[in-house]
Amino acid sequence: MSIRIAPSLLSADFARLGDEVRNVIAAGADLIHFDVMDNHYVPNLTVGPLVCQAIKPHATVPIDVHLMVKPVDALVPMFAQAGADIISFHPEASEHVDRTIQLIRSLGVKAGPVLNPATPLAVLDHVIDQLDLVLLMTVNPGFGGQSFIQGMLPKIARARALVDAAMQRTGRTIWLEVDGGVKRDNARAIAEAGADTLVAGSAVFTGARDVAAYQGAISAIRSEALHGAARAALEPA
Numbered sequence: 001m002s003i004r005i006a007p008s009l010l011s012a013d014f015a016r017l018g019d020e021v022r023n024v025i026a027a028g029a030d031l032i033h034f035d036v037m038d039n040h041y042v043p044n045l046t047v048g049p050l051v052c053q054a055i056k057p058h059a060t061v062p063i064d065v066h067l068m069v070k071p072v073d074a075l076v077p078m079f080a081q082a083g084a085d086i087i088s089f090h091p092e093a094s095e096h097v098d099r100t101i102q103l104i105r106s107l108g109v110k111a112g113p114v115l116n117p118a119t120p121l122a123v124l125d126h127v128i129d130q131l132d133l134v135l136l137m138t139v140n141p142g143f144g145g146q147s148f149i150q151g152m153l154p155k156i157a158r159a160r161a162l163v164d165a166a167m168q169r170t171g172r173t174i175w176l177e178v179d180g181g182v183k184r185d186n187a188r189a190i191a192e193a194g195a196d197t198l199v200a201g202s203a204v205f206t207g208a209r210d211v212a213a214y215q216g217a218i219s220a221i222r223s224e225a226l227h228g229a230a231r232a233a234l235e236p237a
Ligand SMILES: O=C(CO)[C@@H](O)[C@H](O)COP(=O)(O)O
Pocket: 008, 010, 011, 033, 035, 066, 139, 140, 141, 142, 143, 144, 145, 146, 179, 180, 181, 182, 199, 200, 201, 202, 203
């Protein structure tokens, strides 16, 4: 299994976003994770489509937009237009989850729901076959730099089984992404539980804040995660 690392720009230097995007890609980022917070669905307030559009020319990897906004649908076309390659949203913030998924996909953008720590996996029941990804929050959404909630590991494993079954049924690829508190010292357990895409903000945008620092952080997380994925592949299903 391959592992994707998605640095979250929430911990980047917002005064130098273009440089930060280029540097983190030069350091090995597979995706750019772009956290949108509206001070309504979550307490924090971050950035909108204009900033997504501004970083797009610097982003030679897909932009992974995580919408923490309510309502969702009106913003979807704006982010698609601004260059989002992936849009994820919280089911609690959408009146019609199936409609939101269809809207995102109709714009040629990959779609998936984001499950908060207390959101049951049952929200996937009737939509999983249409998804491009499932994003599991391992902190409560709204801020970077929080601690990983250890009790989420069994939830990741249960989600892995659901995603594998859906991929087998449909022949589609569905990513299982984890977001919140991902560090070098828990990446192995997270990947062993079944995540294939790891968002990391404060663990990547650190140190001297240059390509070398980002490269060190990304490769350490990736190497731990690859060990975890290899161990999972050896375990009986
Ligand atoms: O969506 C969110 C927070 O709501 C995340 O994407 C964070 O930005 C990740 O930051 P770290 O926990 O890795 O510092």
